Each structure stands twice: as structure tokens, then as C-alpha cells.
Amino acid sequence: MTDDDALSERDRAVLAMERRSWPGPGAKERAVREQLGISPVRYYQLLNALLDDARALAHDPVTVNRLRRVRDDRRSRR
DSSP states (O other), rough: GGGGGGHHHHHHHHHHHHHHHOOOOOOOOHHIIIIIIIIHHHHHHHHHHTTTTTHHHHHHHHHHHHHHHHHHHHHHHO
């Protein structure tokens, strides 16, 4: 993998944030604002795009595959 193929630091931080467990409602959104400096809406936009990025899958296959399953389950219930 070349540097051009690597995820950005922000993309890696988004995936790392998603790997954590959160104690209650609002804690994750607060951490997104404080640690990443972006709104929760923008965070989820970035995260959703990462789920379709092969580089994200290569970087963190467990997290990406888990989130893809959750997303697919939600889509199939609509």
C-alpha cells in the first residue's frame, strides 16, 4: 500500500471512534465534537462513506464489516 492508498488521519480517527463503546446517550456525539472538531452529522456522513471504501475495509475489517451489516439490516427493514 502506498501513501496515496492510505486513509487520512481523520478517516482513521473516525474508525477508531466507532470501535469504542460509549457509556450513554450523547457521550459519543460530545467526543466527536471535542476530539474530531466536526459535527455529529458530518461524522456520520464520513463514516457512511468509509463503509464503501476499500481502504477502510483493509485498515479495520472487523469494524467496517460490523457496520456494513448494521447498515444493511436497517436498509432491509425499510
